[in-house]
Amino acid sequence: MTFAYWDIADGAADLHEHGHEQEEVWHIIEGEIALTVEGEERRLRPGMAAIVPSNAHHSARVLGPCRALVADYPLRPNLPGGGN
Secondary structure (H helix, E strand, C coil): CCCEEEEEEECCCCCEEEEECCEEEEEEEEEEEEEEEEEEEEEEECCEEEEECCCCCEEEEEEEEEEEEEEEEECCCCCCCCCC
């Protein structure tokens, strides 16, 4: 698994639509973000989580400062700091 803490600043660029073989879970710690999975947008607030299925097209729209824990399975070695 790969775990990443994302500290997203107000005014940060949105996360472009993409897909990957890993299943992904977004858990929001602070703030709010709009996560779109296969064309369906959900606003996530603190304590909420969303699952992105394997190979699903998804993107994120920044709504302000936000902190999130994002977990991918299996390992995503191509992420910065992903390694083995």
